[in-house]
Amino acid sequence: MTTAVLFDKVSRHFGAVRAVDGVDLAITEGEFFAMLGPSGSGKTTCLRLMAGFEQPTDGHIEIFGETAEGVPPYRRNVNTVFQDYALFPHLSILENVAYGLMVKGVAREERLKAAEAALAMVKLPGYGTRRPGQLSGGQRQRVALARALVNRPRVLLLDEPLGALDLKLREQMQEELKTLQKSLGITFVFVTHDQGEALSMADRIAVFNDGKIQQLGTPEEVYKRPQTRFVADFVGSSNVLSPIFVKRLGYPARYASLRPEALSLGEGTGGRKNVTGRLVATNFLGASNRLTIEADEGTRIAAMVPASIAVPEQGSGVTLSFAAEDLHLMDDAA
Amino acid sequence: MRSDRSTSAPLGLKIAAGAGLLFLHLPILLIFLYAFTTEEKSYQFPPPGYTLQWLSVAWNRPDVWQALGLSVRVASIATAIALVLGTLCAAAVSQTRFFGRETISLLVILPIALPGIITGIALRSAFSVAEIPFSFWTIILGHATFCVVVVYNNAVARFRRVSGSLIEASMDLGADGFQTFRHVILPNIGTALLAGGMLAFALSFDEVIVTTFTAGQQQTLPIWMLEELVRPRQRPVTNVVAMFVVLVTLLPILAAYYLTREGDQVAGGGK
Numbered sequence: 294m295t296t297a298v299l300f301d302k303v304s305r306h307f308g309a310v311r312a313v314d315g316v317d318l319a320i321t322e323g324e325f326f327a328m329l330g331p332s333g334s335g336k337t338t339c340l341r342l343m344a345g346f347e348q349p350t351d352g353h354i355e356i357f358g359e360t361a362e363g364v365p366p367y368r369r370n371v372n373t374v375f376q377d378y379a380l381f382p383h384l385s386i387l388e389n390v391a392y393g394l395m396v397k398g399v400a401r402e403e404r405l406k407a408a409e410a411a412l413a414m415v416k417l418p419g420y421g422t423r424r425p426g427q428l429s430g431g432q433r434q435r436v437a438l439a440r441a442l443v444n445r446p447r448v449l450l451l452d453e454p455l456g457a458l459d460l461k462l463r464e465q466m467q468e469e470l471k472t473l474q475k476s477l478g479i480t481f482v483f484v485t486h487d488q489g490e491a492l493s494m495a496d497r498i499a500v501f502n503d504g505k506i507q508q509l510g511t512p513e514e515v516y517k518r519p520q521t522r523f524v525a526d527f528v529g530s531s532n533v534l535s536p537i538f539v540k541r542l543g544y545p546a547r548y549a550s551l552r553p554e555a556l557s558l559g560e561g562t563g564g565r566k567n568v569t570g571r572l573v574a575t576n577f578l579g580a581s582n583r584l585t586i587e588a589d590e591g592t593r594i595a596a597m598v599p600a601s602i603a604v605p606e607q608g609s610g611v612t613l614s615f616a617a618e619d620l621h622l623m624d625d626a627a
Numbered sequence: 628m629r630s631d632r633s634t635s636a637p638l639g640l641k642i643a644a645g646a647g648l649l650f651l652h653l654p655i656l657l658i659f660l661y662a663f664t665t666e667e668k669s670y671q672f673p674p675p676g677y678t679l680q681w682l683s684v685a686w687n688r689p690d691v692w693q694a695l696g697l698s699v700r701v702a703s704i705a706t707a708i709a710l711v712l713g714t715l716c717a718a719a720v721s722q723t724r725f726f727g728r729e730t731i732s733l734l735v736i737l738p739i740a741l742p743g744i745i746t747g748i749a750l751r752s753a754f755s756v757a758e759i760p761f762s763f764w765t766i767i768l769g770h771a772t773f774c775v776v777v778v779y780n781n782a783v784a785r786f787r788r789v790s791g792s793l794i795e796a797s798m799d800l801g802a803d804g805f806q807t808f809r810h811v812i813l814p815n816i817g818t819a820l821l822a823g824g825m826l827a828f829a830l831s832f833d834e835v836i837v838t839t840f841t842a843g844q845q846q847t848l849p850i851w852m853l854e855e856l857v858r859p860r861q862r863p864v865t866n867v868v869a870m871f872v873v874l875v876t877l878l879p880i881l882a883a884y885y886l887t888r889e890g891d892q893v894a895g896g897g898k
Contacts, residue, residue, distance in 0.1 A: 346795055366798040379796035383814040393800035396810065444800065 295322040295357065297448050297480040298343055303352035304504075305338050312338040314504035315352070320448075322357075325474050325481045327491040330501030331527065336484045339501075340450050343482060344373045357447060367396075372441035373450040376457075378433045380425035386412070386436055387421030393444040411439040414473070431462045438473075448480045455490060467494055488528045492516060500524050517552070520624045525550035532594050539622070541589075542566055548625045551615060553583065556596035558605075561614025568594060569612045575604050586611050655873065662866035670862075681863040688861075691868060694851035701763070701847060702831035705770035706778075709827045710820060712771075713778030718812075721786035722794070732783075739776040746772055747840030754841065761843030769841035770834055774827035781823030785816045818886045825879035832876055848872065 298320040305313040313335040320326045328336040341347040342354060345366035354361040356371060372393070380389050387408050388395075394404035412418055415435035425433055434454060441449055454470075455463045471494050474481045485491050491498050492512040500507045500515060500523075508520045519525035525533050532553065536546040543566070560567055570586035573593070582604055584596045596613050605611050636644075662681060664674035685691055719725075720732050738746055750769050759765060789812065797807040835849045842850065848868065855865040 344795075344799060346798075365803070366795070367801045367803050371799075373796070373799045375792050375796055377790065377792055379790065379792035381793060381796070381811060392797070392802075392810070396797075396800065396802040396806045440800065 296320070296355070297322045297324070297357060298482065299353075299355040300339070300342075301353040301355075303339075303342060303349045303354055305335075305342060305347055306350045311504045313342065313349075316504070316506055318499055318506065318509060320480060320482060322447075322480055323478050325471065325483065325494060325496045327483045327485060327495035327498045328501060329485055329488060329491040329498050329528070331486055334501035335504035336486075336499075336501045337452060338504075340373075340452055340482065340484050343448065344371055344450055345369050370446055371448045371450060372444050372446035373452065374434075374437045374441050374454045376452045376454070378425075378437040380433055380436055380440070382425055384424075385421060386417070386423050386425065386428070389425065389436060390421075390440045390443055392440065397444075407443055408439070411443040412436070414442070415439045416469075430457050431466070434458065434466065438470075442473075442477070442479075446479065448482060451481060451483045453484055453486070455485075455487075463490075470494065492528070498528075500528060502527070518621050519550050522548055522550075522623060522625050525621075525623065530595070534594075534620075535592065538588070538590070538592050539620070542568070542620070544620065544622060548623045550621045550623060551594070551619065553595045553597040555615045555619035556594070556598075556613045557615070558584070558596065558598050558602055558611070558613060560612050561616075564617055565614040566617055566620070567612050567614045569610060570594065572605055572607055572609055572611045575607065584611070584613075586613065658866050658869050658873075662863055662870050664863055667860075667862050681861070681867050684861060685864045685867040688864060690846075690851065691864070694846045694848045695868075697763070697845055698832055698848040701766050701770060702828045705767050705774045705831045706824050706827045708767070708771045709774035709778045710824050713775045713823065714782050714816070714820060716775070717779050717782035717786050721783050722791065735779050736776055738772040743773075743834075743836035744840075747837045750837065751840040761841060763845060765841045765843070766838055766845065766847065769837040770831040773834075773837070774831055777827045777830060778820065778823035781819045781826070782816055785819035789815045822883035822886050825883040829876040829879050833872060 296319050298318070300316050300318045303313060303316045304311065316335070316339060328339055330336045338347060342349055343356070343361075345361065345364060345368075348362060356369060361369065380386075381392065384392065387405060390408035390411050391404040394407060399407070409418070409421060412421060415438050417432060417435050417439070420428070420432070420436075425436070428436065434457075438454070451470075455466050458466060467490060470481070483491075483495065492515075495512060497509065497511055498515050499509045502523050508515055508524045510518075515524060515528050519528060519531065522533050525531040529552065531550040534542075534549045534551060536548060539549045540546040556568075568586075568588050570588035570592075572584060573587045574583075574585040576583040576585075577600070578597075579600070581597050581600050582602075584598060584604065586594050586596070588594055594613065661670055661674065663677045663679065664670075665676035665678050666674060716731075716735055720728055720735075747769070750765070750772070754761065754765055793811055793815070794807055797811045798804075802810060833849050834847075835853065838847050838850055846854065849872075852865055852868060852872075855862075
């Protein structure tokens with residue numbers, strides 16, 4: 294398998310700010326790779342380092358085996374879908390899509406045909422004569438996608454591409470992007486702060502915080518076996534248990550994560566672990582109820598239980614149980 | 628939201644507004660009127676008779692043509708210099724952040740805020756100190772100081788609306804710096820430059836104060852007119868020329884006004 298993008302201890306500092314701090318990663322060709330993190334975590338700077346808008350302060354970047362440092366954006370076989378789409382307001386939709394081919398000197402007829410085909414691919418055939426201002430947010434997003442893909446990049450970079458869309462459109466676009474990526478076989482590198490988006494679309498996820506990668510793995514790994522408290526908290530909403538609490542349950546004294554859906558109501562039998570506490574909150578979420586109990590020393594534990602199970606009275610003592618292997622010890626120092 | 632109150636103003640206010648406008652524009656109409664009078668030595672009202680002869684007299688006066696030619700050349704070159712320097716400066720100030728950015732922005736605008744007489748004296752003493760003889764080029768330099776400001780102001784406002792990501796998008800799609808300038812930046816700031824250029828031209832064309840201090844023996848059109856007023860020979864010729872100047876400066880300003888207004892819609896369309 295070919296490595297599409299390689300970061301070797303890459304740092305990008307802005308004065309005293311370490312936006313990206315010693316990042317190592319290898320993105321495989323044809324992969325749908327997500328960079329997930331809160332704002333200011335360095336994920337967008339990493340994307341800009343790949344696009345060539347930023348140069349690393351330190352470290353080494355390769356794109357398909359070629360050194361990328363010092364190579365300007367216009368000489369990289371990489372295209373970007375910008376967060377604000379950045380469509381050219383003075384050009385028609387068709388000219389926007391054909392722009393990349395125009396500056397490369399492709400003949401007019403040929404490039405307009407290719408642009409037309411790209412618009413059809415993103416389900417906007419016949420929109421070519423309009424101006425960006427006449428399209429909705431979702432449509433502009435598709436145009437931005439077509440404008441990048443028409444150049445047949447080897448890596449497509451997407452900067453929060455769905456951030457400005459409403460929920461329904463976002464879900465639809467998630468699916469379309471995934472389908473498109475599979476059919477084209479192009480490497481997609483995708484920046485998002487939405488963990489649901491990353492989990493549902495990506496083949497692998499790098500979770501960023503403070504300019505560093507906290508964890509890199511498949512969505513399942515990141516979700517089920519978070520390595521740090523930050524990941525446990527940011528990806529989903531895991532219960533993070535303190536070392537003392539974890540030790541009392543019979544594990545080594547380390548921080549641990551426990552997914553709310555791993556807990557069930559009532560005492561467990563055979564190998565299951567129990568925690569008891571007072572029920573302090575119940576949230577009805579439709580298909581399930583989210584129960585929060587307060588165990589010893591104020592440790593709060595949330596459990597997701599099916600709505601069909603009767604909810605105990607508020608303030609009453611409640612026992613929750615979980616399978617011993619569902620508690621995941623993390624690497625964080627205590 | 629518009630208020631529901633009557634959109635019609637009280638009568639007194641209407642009269643006051645009308646009087647104000649008349650005060651502003653009636654003198655200009657008088658200039659037009661006296662371009663056609665038969666009396667050539669004084670401005671008596673009403674004119675004793677009307678004639679078109681001054682048009683042909685003005686047409687046949689070589690000093691008119693000389694002054695006009697000089698003014699057009701000065702204004703064109705000063706505008707050209709202003710377009711290049713003003714655009715570059717606006718690009719630097721609006722697209723990048725560097726130490727002293729705000730200061731440079733202020734220093735560029737300052738010459739138009741300073742009274743022309745200060746600019747004039749300053750340039751005159753500077754030229755003498757440097758022992759540069761007054762010439763066609765010293766006039767142009769003088770005019771360029773305020774023409775740059777007009778272009779800069781127009782361009783900087785438009786540059787701020789061309790988001791940085793447009794330039795990055797262009798680079799990302801394979802365009803180098805020159806292609807990005809030609810295909811993305813220029814179309815987006817073009818109307819602003821045209822408007823700024825026209826304003827600069829009009830400013831330079833009727834400039835008197837700075838010109839007085841920086842010209843040698845040359846007479847630009849406004850200077851020529853000033854001299855003509857002193858000599859009461861063929862007075863209406865001055866009026867004919869004045870009428871011509873009004874038309875020449877008014878049309879570009881109107882055009883600039885309409886161009887930038889349209890530009891708002893074009894540049895706003897992308898967001």
